[in-house]
Amino acid sequence: MNQTPSANRLHIGIFGKTNSGKSSFINALTNQQVSIVADIAGTTTDPVYKAMEIHPLGACTIIDTAGFDDVTRLGEKRLEKTKQAAEKTDLAVLVLTAENMEQDIKKVYKPELDWYAYFKGQNTPVLFVVSKLDEDRKAAFTLQAEIKEETGEDAVLISTVTKEGMEEVKEALIRKVPENHGERLITAELVGKEDLVLLVMPQDIQAPKGRLILPQVQTIRELLDRHCLVMSVTKEQLLLALQTLKKPPKLIITDSQIFGSVYENKPKESMLTSFSVLFAAYKGDLPYYVQGAKKIDSLTENSRVLIAECCTHAPLSEDIGRVKIPRMLKKRFGENLTVEHVSGTDFPEDLSGYDLIIQCGGCMFNRKYVMARIGHAKKQQVPMTNYGVVIAHLTGILPYVTLPES
Ligand SMILES: Nc1nc2c(ncn2[C@@H]2O[C@H](COP(=O)(O)OP(=O)(O)O)[C@@H](O)[C@H]2O)c(=O)[nH]1
Ligand SMILES: [Mg+2]
Incomplete structure (x- = not known):
């Protein structure tokens, strides 16, 4: 890169x-x-x-x-x-x-x-x-x-x-040039200089061969720039890493797919968050997303959900947006629940027919554009959330995720 x-x-x-x-x-x-x-x-x-x-x-x-x-x-x-x-x-x-x-x-x-x-x-x-x-x-x-x-x-x-x-x-x-352009931090106020940060990054079959995905690369770079101590492990090496360290990490950032098991094994003192939640905040409006995710609980079989993903063909996000989230929602609310998809920069102007919009991580979009979409949803009073926050909510881990404030 x-x-x-x-x-x-x-x-x-x-x-x-x-x-x-x-x-x-x-x-x-x-x-x-x-x-x-x-x-x-x-x-x-x-x-x-x-x-x-x-x-x-x-x-x-x-x-x-x-x-x-x-x-x-x-x-x-x-x-x-x-x-x-x-x-x-x-x-x-x-x-x-x-x-x-x-x-x-x-x-x-x-x-x-x-x-x-x-x-x-x-x-x-x-x-x-x-x-x-x-x-x-x-x-x-x-x-x-x-x-x-x-x-x-x-x-x-x-x-x-x-x-x-x-x-x-x-x-x-x-x-x-807008004053704060490029100054927004992924890890926000969660860490400071010389803090120890442990990253749990499964490199499974979904990971691209021979390289790291963009959110991981960007997080590591930012932590190095912030003079943090960074350690990266896969799921299997988590316990060994924790045993080896003299003091518990200030923050653990994990892939959200294995959040549960990392939570069970983490030292009490360590804060735990996920890459997708950090990026939800970095790219969009986290409080609005959290509110939106909670709206899931009031959906019914007659609800309409719009899933918007930015990549037109990324296997990983397709799996989450095309398969995983619809399956979780239909399991809970019934097969008749309407789930529609849009991809790329297709995004309907009229959102009023939807009960919830679920936006992908948006790694290919700039913050300005994601915020413009959120602006449309807010104006039309349609709840909106994103992949990371929805999965955290549906799997029950949201209350245990440390959310960045700014
Ligand atoms: N004289 C002059 N002609 C210009 C200038 N800038 C563009 N043009 C001409 O104006 C026409 C339209 O330019 P273009 O850049 O294609 O305009 P666009 O449609 O806004 O992208 C072309 O014939 C250009 O050569 C300029 O500063 N001076
Ligand atoms: Mg032109």
Whole structure:
């Protein structure tokens, strides 16, 4: 694993009308030919996600989107995809071209201003970029002043032809990076410097050959960064490890599948939690998930449950989401219980028909996107939980799991 995981990258989404210069802007920003530039409206159809290092921003994912005024036959579908891209966006760039400056800006730039309002509502910082400065300087400056008056934002003027303004764009982007981006911790307040942490990680047939799964890798890396003492064992070596250690671990993190047996064998003083619960908190809203999991108890045979998994074909999560959880639920509430599945970024806009949503661990999604989904569920007052928390609840271990607070 040589790359920053996609979910941890700063997602910069580029939005604007078709032909405003979005794709050219990305190419100028990255000094690469990432996006196809053309003077035919609607060249960028599906959003293009491109991982790259931008000095000095670090690891980013740049999202090039279709113009939000795209009125071609596929327009509506594209708008859907653009909305999804917006939900993943940590930092939004709105690209505008100065035109019709004699008209009312509120009319000409209504889509841009509406999107600006949307991002503000999501607490997503927005950078306005006025492109094609080389074509009409006066108009660009007028637009900049209008944007300032309308939103209070300082737009950066650029030309992707002369590269004027591109350094300023980078400086502005750095100022706009959300303050807490990348600072969230998986192990939160549960451990501190020099604490001993024991990881129980079965490497069974479900584990990929020759490597560790992403949550394990990320947890180990974080604990090392936090100057903890880290020991990893499989289930069989747990007792030997505990006997060998001079003092009990401060924290034990286990794969949730073997939580019960680890709980029975752990020293009294050691806190115990699971990777999936830590990641539920890291990626989403743990208190809402716990509340949602408890809603299971009031389901009936007539209930409808939606299971949403991010990977379209990962055997392990398929087993949990496609087989394990439905089996557990049907066993308890009857075969007639309705369980529906969606995968990838498919997620229904209307959730009102569901009694419960169960989201996968979301290791491929960034926190922003998972939180946007939770936001939809909350707004429609539909309980939502995730795989790790549901399994902990259904197997009765939830009360014994140490939950991170922040
Ligand atoms: N003169 C000038 N033309 C530009 C500039 N940026 C983009 N263009 C042109 O505007 C057209 C649309 O650009 P493109 O990046 O594909 O726009 P998108 O649809 O928003 O992605 C292309 O013909 C570009 O060459 C610029 O800064 N100056
Ligand atoms: Mg484009």
